Amino acid sequence: MNPTPMIAPNELLVYARPQSLSDCYTHYCPGCTHGVAHRLVAEVLDELNLRERTILVASVGCSVFAYNYFNVDACEAPHGRAPAMATGIKRVNPHNIVFTYQGDGDLASIGMGEVMHAAARGENITIIFLNNATYGMTGGQMAPTSLVGQKTSSSPLGRDAAMTGYPLHMAELLSGLAGTAYSVRRSLHDARHTLQAKKAIRTAFEMQLQGKGFSVVELLSSCPTNWGMTPDQSLTWIKEQMIPVYPLGDFKVSE
Amino acid sequence: MSKKLMKGNVAIAEAAVIAGCEAYFGYPITPQTELLEYMAQRMIELDRVFLQAESEVAAINMVYGAAATGARVMTSSSSPGISLMQEGFSYIVASDVPAVIVDVMRGGPGLGNIQPSQGDYNQITKSAGHGDFHPIALAPASVQESIDLTILAFDLAEKYRTLVFVVVDGAIGQMMEPAELPPMREVKKERPDWALTGAVGREKRVISSLFMGASELELMNQELQTKLAYIQSNNEARYEEYLTDDADLILVAFGTAARVAQTAMQHLRREGLKVGLFRPITLWPFPSQRLSQLTHTANTLLVVEMNAGQMLYDVRAAIHDRIPVHFYGRMGGVIPMPNEIEKKVHELMRLAENTDELKEHQLSIKAQNGHEFLRM
Numbered sequence: 001m002n003p004t005p006m007i008a009p010n011e012l013l014v015y016a017r018p019q020s021l022s023d024c025y026t027h028y029c030p031g032c033t034h035g036v037a038h039r040l041v042a043e044v045l046d047e048l049n050l051r052e053r054t055i056l057v058a059s060v061g062c063s064v065f066a067y068n069y070f071n072v073d074a075c076e077a078p079h080g081r082a083p084a085m086a087t088g089i090k091r092v093n094p095h096n097i098v099f100t101y102q103g104d105g106d107l108a109s110i111g112m113g114e115v116m117h118a119a120a121r122g123e124n125i126t127i128i129f130l131n132n133a134t135y136g137m138t139g140g141q142m143a144p145t146s147l148v149g150q151k152t153s154s155s156p157l158g159r160d161a162a163m164t165g166y167p168l169h170m171a172e173l174l175s176g177l178a179g180t181a182y183s184v185r186r187s188l189h190d191a192r193h194t195l196q197a198k199k200a201i202r203t204a205f206e207m208q209l210q211g212k213g214f215s216v217v218e219l220l221s222s223c224p225t226n227w228g229m230t231p232d233q234s235l236t237w238i239k240e241q242m243i244p245v246y247p248l249g250d251f252k253v254s255e
Numbered sequence: 256m257s258k259k260l261m262k263g264n265v266a267i268a269e270a271a272v273i274a275g276c277e278a279y280f281g282y283p284i285t286p287q288t289e290l291l292e293y294m295a296q297r298m299i300e301l302d303r304v305f306l307q308a309e310s311e312v313a314a315i316n317m318v319y320g321a322a323a324t325g326a327r328v329m330t331s332s333s334s335p336g337i338s339l340m341q342e343g344f345s346y347i348v349a350s351d352v353p354a355v356i357v358d359v360m361r362g363g364p365g366l367g368n369i370q371p372s373q374g375d376y377n378q379i380t381k382s383a384g385h386g387d388f389h390p391i392a393l394a395p396a397s398v399q400e401s402i403d404l405t406i407l408a409f410d411l412a413e414k415y416r417t418l419v420f421v422v423v424d425g426a427i428g429q430m431m432e433p434a435e436l437p438p439m440r441e442v443k444k445e446r447p448d449w450a451l452t453g454a455v456g457r458e459k460r461v462i463s464s465l466f467m468g469a470s471e472l473e474l475m476n477q478e479l480q481t482k483l484a485y486i487q488s489n490n491e492a493r494y495e496e497y498l499t500d501d502a503d504l505i506l507v508a509f510g511t512a513a514r515v516a517q518t519a520m521q522h523l524r525r526e527g528l529k530v531g532l533f534r535p536i537t538l539w540p541f542p543s544q545r546l547s548q549l550t551h552t553a554n555t556l557l558v559v560e561m562n563a564g565q566m567l568y569d570v571r572a573a574i575h576d577r578i579p580v581h582f583y584g585r586m587g588g589v590i591p592m593p594n595e596i597e598k599k600v601h602e603l604m605r606l607a608e609n610t611d612e613l614k615e616h617q618l619s620i621k622a623q624n625g626h627e628f629l630r631m
Contacts, residue, residue, distance in 0.1 A: 052455040057320065058463075067461045073451040075323045075350075076463035078342050081316040084308070088320030089451070091304045092278050092328070096453050114316070117309040 018042035020051045022071045031224040031231020033188040034062060034130065038069055040198040041101070041128055044205055045072070054097040055089055057082040059111075061103035062136040080111025083118035086125045097208060099126040104145040105135040108168050112144075115174070115216075122179030122213040126204045129170060132221040133242065140226025144168045147245055152226070167245060171218040175251030181213035183252040187220040189238040193248075203253075212254050220246055258433040263423060264289035264331075266398045266434055267357055270405035271329055272297055275442045276355070278304035278328040280317035282336060285369040286425035287359035290331045303442070311336040315343030322352045323462040325450025327409055327443065331357035333425070334375050335366065344418055345384030348479070349464035351449070353412035356390070357405070357421045359428035362588030370588020371425030373510060376565035379420050380539045387476055390418035391486065392538035393493075394509045398432035404536070406437065415486055416449075422538060424561060426511045426590060487540040494542035495534045498524065499549055502531030504600060507546070507570050508559040509535050511590060516559045519596035530600060538566070543573035550577045555603060559596055560584045 003023070005016050017023060020042035028034045045051050051072055058066040060079040067074035077085040082100035090098040107115050107129050118125065134152055135141040141154040145167050149158045175183035182204050186197035197219055204215035220242050222234035229237060261269075268290045271279070279294040291307065298305035304321070308314035314330050321328040332340060337358050347354055360375045362368040379392050391411055395401040401423060408419040446452050451460055466472035497517060499505055506516040513534040523530040533549060535542050550556075555578060558567045564582045571580050583599045585591045606616055 053453045055324070055451050055453060064465065067463060071454070071459055073454050073460050074463075075320065075451060075461070076465055077316065077319075078346055081312070081319075081343075084313040084316035085320030085323075087306070087313075088278070088280060088317035088322075088328070089324055091306060091317070092321045092326045093324050093452070096324075113309060114313055117313065121306075 018046045020045040020054075020071050022069050024068060026069055027065065028062065029225045031222055031234055032062070033132075033219070033221040036188050036194055037128065037130055037197075037219055037221065038066070040194070040201050041099075042070065044198065044202045047202065048205055048209070050097045050205065053095070054099065055093070057086045057089070057098065057100040059100060059102040059106040060137070061106050063101055063103060063130065064137065066101050080106050080109070081114055082106065082111065083114040083123070083125070083127065087118055087121070087123050090123060090125050094124070097126075097205065099128060099205070099208075101128045102130070103136065104129070104131045104133065104143050104170075108144045108170050115170075116177070119174045119177045119180045119214040119216070122181070124208055124211055124213060125215075126208050127214075127216040128201065129216055129218045130221045131170070131218055131246065132223040133167070134223050134226050136223045136226055140223070145170075147241060169246065171216065171251050174214070174216050177214075179214050180216070180252050181254040182207045182215035183218075184216075184250045185218040185220065185246060185248050187238055187243060187248055189220065189222070189235040207254065218246075220248075258435050260431050261398055261434050262289060262431050263398050263401055263428045264359065265293045266436075267331070267401050267405050267421065267423075267428075268293040268297065269436060270402040271355070271409070272301065273437060273439050274406040274409040275327050275440045276303070276329050276409065277326045277442055278321045279330065280306050280308050280314045280321070280328070281330050282308050282311050282314050282332065284311075284333045284336045286361055286371070286428050287331050287333050287357065290357065290359075290428075311339035312342070315340035318354050319343055319347050319352065322347065322354045323350070323451050325446035325452065327413070329355040329357065331359065333359045333361045334363050334372075337375060337378065341384040343384075344390065345386055345388065346464050348384070348388040348390065348418050349386065349475070350462050351416040352462060353416050353418070355405070355408045355412050355419050355421065358423070360422065360424045362586070368588050369425065371427075371511060371561065371590060372586070372588050373424055373512060373561040373565070374586070375422065376538060376560070376562060379422055380541075380569070383418070388479060389483070389539055390420050391415070391491070391540070392420045392422050394422045394536060394538050395427065396510050396513050396534065397434075398427070398430065399434040400536075401427060402434055402436060411491070415482060417482065417486075422510070424511050425588070491537060492540040492542040492544070493536035494545055495536060496545070496549075497532040497534070499531035499533060499553070501529055502553050503529045504555045504557060504603065505531045505533050505549055505553045506557050506559055506596070507533045507535070507566070509538065509566065512559045512561050515591055515593055516596055519593040519600070522593060522597055523600055528600065528604065535566070541569050541573060546570065546573045547575070547577070550574045554578055555607070556580045557596075557600060557603065558582050559591065561590065562586060
């Protein structure tokens with residue numbers, strides 16, 4: 001448990017580390033939005049008082065150590081399989097709150113089958129999906145979500161649509177399934193959008209609490225290291241390059 | 256309870272239910288689909304968890320997730336599906352999470368066919384996935400034994416926090432035999448102290464197989480190897496032997512091949528030949544000690560399998576090649592007949608009368624099949 005901050009009688013505590021976030025350093029790069037996403041999820045878990053009921057399924061990618069950073073029971077799935085593990089956990093323990101935290105390589109490439117079928121079945125789980133258009137952990141290879149023309153370590157001349165097709169729009173794809181209760185896309189590139197992202201994350205967990213079905217929040221994220229940019233440039237890149245390709249919005253919101 | 260006529264696949268499923276299996280995640284594949292279909296009805300009937308996954312890959316990960324929360328959980332598949340699950344097996348054993356897997360083996364490799372085989376022996380006992388590990392493997396030879404060993408599988412998995420396989424060939428899965436089911440056990444409600452249940456009033460728990468530091472991972476591997484060695488030394492090896500006391504030649508076989516070998520043994524005995532049968536019930540831990548003891552009285556072993564020779568090498572290793580080990584096998588889903596085994600035994604015994612002829616015969620067989628035969 002995180003220690004309670006010490007404040008004097010005439011002081012008002014207005015911000016503290018969420019209880020759902022572990023008191024430790026993360027390994028994320030400067031300018032990486034994983035840190036922001038972690039904090040938003042942790043704040044939501046605290047606000048909804050879900051921490052003690054929650055089980056996290058971490059995935060393979062830069063966030064592979066998410067089980068160290070969140071102060072909840074957690075397990076580590078093989079690459080792409082987190083929605084299947086989450087299905088097993090939730091089916092046997094419907095009273096637990098189960099969420100996965102996945103990157104675009106994990107969810108939209110190797111894990112495409114598992115996430116689509118979990119959504120199709122209407123599994124009552126929440127997916128926090130970080131889309132930074134690249135395979136970060138392994139050094140910046142092209143992902144199914146990379147933009148046409150985007151230079152990556154496995155598309156050094158820029159992604160060529162004729163050879164490797166077009167970026168996958170997961171929030172839209174998942175929204176088309178009847179089992180999906182909530183599928184939205186937000187961004188983490190500035191304070192205003194970050195606050196909107198937090199609201200969406202909260203709604204997603206509320207959907208699970210209400211037993212409405214599958215919920216997913218796609219978060220446009222930065223990878224300054226592999227994009228070869230400064231943190232500031234990468235946030236601009238999200239706003240100017242990613243959002244035109246990946247429009248923000250609500251693709252499915254159940255009543 | 257009285258005996259009922261039951262199909263192997265169904266008997267295994269009901270045995271799992273009796274053992275307290277809380278969740279079944281599976282996928283259709285011949286020749287074990289009846290197990291899935293039975294569970295689809297029975298688990299729902301008992302208000303337990305059943306789900307047909309979208310693939311074997313998904314199924315094993317659902318098992319992993321549920322098992323990480325401390326539930327008794329299983330899946331079943333056949334050879335090509337088992338291959339798909341191997342990633343999951345490696346993760347499950349690396350994280351000390353218990354689970355039961357049923358493999359109803361079919362002809363391979365590749366898509367193969369849907370006929371019975373024993374072609375997954377090596378896969379299960381030696382290379383159930385990447386890295387240094389292997390599961391406990393139980394090999395029933397009848398529908399009754401399938402029931403008993405399935406229940407044992409859940410107990411062993413929980414006791415040692417590891418993966419336990421129930422391995423049958425397609426014939427056992429499909430055949431119908433009279434068998435008795437033990438009484439229903441209660442499903443356990445309390446969870447073990449390592450399970451993920453939600454961190455209520457306690458520190459969080461993590462179930463993972465990732466250990467980034469080399470010395471950290473080496474330590475984890477040493478602990479796993481220690482656990483496996485402990486299982487091996489803890490009297491978990493099981494076997495059955497028939498007429499081995501005075502046997503000159505002992506047939507070594509498991510599953511359906513053992514039943515065929517048993518008939519051959521009885522025929523050969525009627526001819527006055529001193530033949531016995533040693534039937535491993537645990538493929539791992541392999542009953543090496545007892546088999547090795549038998550080489551002090553017998554002078555030849557004949558391993559009979561429905562594959563190209565897999566348990567053969569475990570037999571040789573178990574006895575340190577102390578006496579000659581011969582092999583007879585059929586592949587492709589063909590079940591050997593007793594007369595084929597009898598013919599092979601006659602051949603071996605006739606050849607034994609003439610050592611030179613035997614040496615020549617062995618060399619020519621080696622050239623033909625690439626199998627190694629020992630010189631007497």
